[in-house]
Amino acid sequence: MTALPAAGPAEKPVLLLDRLHKKYNPGSQLEVHVLKGVSLAVERGDYVAIMGHSGSGKSTMLNILGCLDVPTEGRYLIDGVDVSSLSEAQLADVRNQYLGFVFQSFNLVRRTSALANVELPLVYAGVSRSERRRRAQTALELVGLGDRTGHMSNELSGGQQQRVAIARAIATGPAIILADEPTGNLDSQSTEEVLQIFGRLNAAGRTIVIITHEDDVASHAKRVVILADGRIAADRRNAPLHSSPPGLVDLTAAEETTEISVTDAATAPGVVVP
Amino acid sequence: MRVALRGILANRMRSALTMLGILIGTAAVILLVAVGTGISNQVQVQIKNLGTNAIYILPERNTSAQNRGTSARRIRLTKADVKALSDKTRAPSIDLVAPTVGSSGTVTWQGNTYALQNFIGGSPEFGDIRNTPVAEGRFLNEEDIASHAKVAVIGQTVVDHLFGKGIDPVGQQVEFNGVRFRIVGLQVKKGSNGFQDQDDFMFAPISTVIDNIVGNVDSYTIIGARAANKDMLPEAMVEIRTILSQTHALKPGDPPDFIVFNAAALLAAGKAAAKQFQLLLGFVAAISLLIGGIGVMNIMLVTVTERTREIGIRKALGAQRTDIVTQFLSEAMLLASLGGLIGVAVGVGVGHLKSATMQPVVSPGSVVLSFGVSVLIGIFFGAYPASRAAALTPMEALRYE
Numbered sequence: 001m002t003a004l005p006a007a008g009p010a011e012k013p014v015l016l017l018d019r020l021h022k023k024y025n026p027g028s029q030l031e032v033h034v035l036k037g038v039s040l041a042v043e044r045g046d047y048v049a050i051m052g053h054s055g056s057g058k059s060t061m062l063n064i065l066g067c068l069d070v071p072t073e074g075r076y077l078i079d080g081v082d083v084s085s086l087s088e089a090q091l092a093d094v095r096n097q098y099l100g101f102v103f104q105s106f107n108l109v110r111r112t113s114a115l116a117n118v119e120l121p122l123v124y125a126g127v128s129r130s131e132r133r134r135r136a137q138t139a140l141e142l143v144g145l146g147d148r149t150g151h152m153s154n155e156l157s158g159g160q161q162q163r164v165a166i167a168r169a170i171a172t173g174p175a176i177i178l179a180d181e182p183t184g185n186l187d188s189q190s191t192e193e194v195l196q197i198f199g200r201l202n203a204a205g206r207t208i209v210i211i212t213h214e215d216d217v218a219s220h221a222k223r224v225v226i227l228a229d230g231r232i233a234a235d236r237r238n239a240p241l242h243s244s245p246p247g248l249v250d251l252t253a254a255e256e257t258t259e260i261s262v263t264d265a266a267t268a269p270g271v272v273v274p
Numbered sequence: 275m276r277v278a279l280r281g282i283l284a285n286r287m288r289s290a291l292t293m294l295g296i297l298i299g300t301a302a303v304i305l306l307v308a309v310g311t312g313i314s315n316q317v318q319v320q321i322k323n324l325g326t327n328a329i330y331i332l333p334e335r336n337t338s339a340q341n342r343g344t345s346a347r348r349i350r351l352t353k354a355d356v357k358a359l360s361d362k363t364r365a366p367s368i369d370l371v372a373p374t375v376g377s378s379g380t381v382t383w384q385g386n387t388y389a390l391q392n393f394i395g396g397s398p399e400f401g402d403i404r405n406t407p408v409a410e411g412r413f414l415n416e417e418d419i420a421s422h423a424k425v426a427v428i429g430q431t432v433v434d435h436l437f438g439k440g441i442d443p444v445g446q447q448v449e450f451n452g453v454r455f456r457i458v459g460l461q462v463k464k465g466s467n468g469f470q471d472q473d474d475f476m477f478a479p480i481s482t483v484i485d486n487i488v489g490n491v492d493s494y495t496i497i498g499a500r501a502a503n504k505d506m507l508p509e510a511m512v513e514i515r516t517i518l519s520q521t522h523a524l525k526p527g528d529p530p531d532f533i534v535f536n537a538a539a540l541l542a543a544g545k546a547a548a549k550q551f552q553l554l555l556g557f558v559a560a561i562s563l564l565i566g567g568i569g570v571m572n573i574m575l576v577t578v579t580e581r582t583r584e585i586g587i588r589k590a591l592g593a594q595r596t597d598i599v600t601q602f603l604s605e606a607m608l609l610a611s612l613g614g615l616i617g618v619a620v621g622v623g624v625g626h627l628k629s630a631t632m633q634p635v636v637s638p639g640s641v642v643l644s645f646g647v648s649v650l651i652g653i654f655f656g657a658y659p660a661s662r663a664a665a666l667t668p669m670e671a672l673r674y675e
Contacts, residue, residue: 069669096592107587111284121591
């Protein structure tokens with residue numbers, strides 16, 4: 001994993017929010033001030049859970065982190081590059097290559113097979129068809145859906161749909177996974193499966209930022225940030241929760257080898273941002 | 275293209291509706307224009323059948339109200355009129371004049387009856403003016419006139435109604451208003467001239483008809499005349515009007531109490547009418563194209579709006595704006611072209627069906643125009659809203675409900 005060097009103290013943060021503000025309908029009577037000066041640095045390889053009540057601004061923050069939305073004020077840097085300096089096309093590349101986004105409502109493309117859904121970001125990355133198929137297949141196997149590739153998105157259960165969505169998010173091998181309440185619509189068993197996948201991805205070196213309001217989901221993260229009323233109210237590190245159980249280590253080891261095929265040099269992070 | 279095809283197949287109903295709109299628009303334009311052209315051609319052919327040098331003079335039955343008040347005299351065409359028209363010094367451009375008397379009634383053959391509209395007492399000269407050959411037998415001759423022979427020449431419609439299949443009409447004896455006639459000839463079928471059936475007639479010698487049917491009235495139904503040649507037609511018309519105005523003692527400014535018409539003039543009028551008709555059909559076609567276009571526009575707008583969320587998802591996955599626009603553009607292009615092609619096929623196919631009354635003529639211009647316009651509408655309204663949706667930030671598009 002040379003593309004993802006271990007985070008060191010001297011390493012600049014992979015994600016950096018600097019006094020970020022977000023207002024909806026600015027200037028009008030309907031103005032809503034959602035983020036009121038949020039500053040946050042996320043180190044490479046970290047696993048951050050963002051918690052907060054609804055309306056605390058956590059989703060807005062994640063959307064800005066995912067380059068799906070733009071801040072009203074303040075700076076957002078990915079790998080030291082100010083996102084506001086990027087063109088629309090470059091932003092699309094960043095979303096494609098650097099970031100994998102997982103939504104609460106899965107957001108699969110309707111009436112399209114699981115495989116085609118996972119292939120989508122690879123299509124936009126300009127990967128050839130056979131390579132696309134291979135990588136999408138690998139990603140689906142990674143989330144345990146290797147036998148469901150031909151199923152239409154609406155033929156899958158919620159947990160399966162979310163795993164397809166995760167496979168799609170990691171298909172291009174992004175360094176950062178952003179997840180907006182990924183377990184919010186799932187039962188406890190699916191939640192457990194999804195969290196295991198995130199654990200493995202993090203163990204494989206990916207930076208993960210996850211929004212949740214469930215404490216046991218947050219307990220899987222290495223760091224918990226609590227938002228309240230558009231400001232960071234608390235920021236703490238979890239003590240290493242479990243000394244990695246043997247099974248997980250094995251899985252992680254297996255993952256490392258698979259990862260190399262998922263993250264190949266052409267799409268490795270670090271080459272896109274100008 | 276593969277992605278576009280997938281998008282179309284994923285929404286079969288919607289795609290079918292869009293294609294239907296384009297199909298109908300395209301086919302309607304092609305067909306309406308083809309029908310218009312066909313009718314116009316047919317009118318011209320039919321009017322040519324009348325014989326272009328022939329001039330027909332009829333009494334004007336609907337004189338204007340002011341005229342009726344002052345002079346209540348009967349309007350008719352008389353021997354004096356025929357005599358004046360036959361005068362070579364007064365009418366040098368006319369080489370033939372032939373009066374006819376007409377009647378209508380029932381014609382019977384071996385118990386079969388037919389209500390005949392045009393029973394005409396005429397002469398060989400009238401046959402020359404009318405310039406229609408016989409299909410079988412002969413036309414009336416001078417001897418028939420001189421001997422007041424009870425012979426007749428009939429048209430195909432009368433044959434169809436009176437005689438059974440396989441019976442040769444020539445030589446048969448028929449009865450008209452109690453008078454027996456022997457059929458001596460059958461004229462070539464001319465078809466409808468758009469106003470009336472030109473084969474629904476029976477010709478008998480004028481002398482016989484006056485003797486036995488209409489009586490010796492000094493009044494003719496139609497006077498036929500022929501211009502010496504085609505170039506002299508306008509002068510011939512003028513001469514007829516001048517002579518008849520004199521014989522009818524019309525004061526200057528009086529409206530004429532007779533109608534003079536000629537096939538060439540009718541042809542010009544018919545052409546003008548056909549042109550108007552074509553314009554009308556073209557207008558209707560344009561409206562149907564417009565309506566088809568609006569249908570396509572609506573479906574496309576709804577489609578793209580409905581898929582704004584999908585556009586948001588795709589953008590979140592890293593789709594460039596051009597990726598989105600290209601996808602929707604190719605979908606719209608594929609749909610519109612398919613619909614347009616089927617529309618052209620339907621339009622041209624139906625246009626080549628031979629109908630009983632006329633043959634539609636498919637014009638290449640209408641094919642190109644209708645196809646082009648429908649496809650452009652489909653593409654524009656498929657791609658324009660998509661490019662607008664693609665310009666949104668992914669979050670705006672995802673929030674769109």
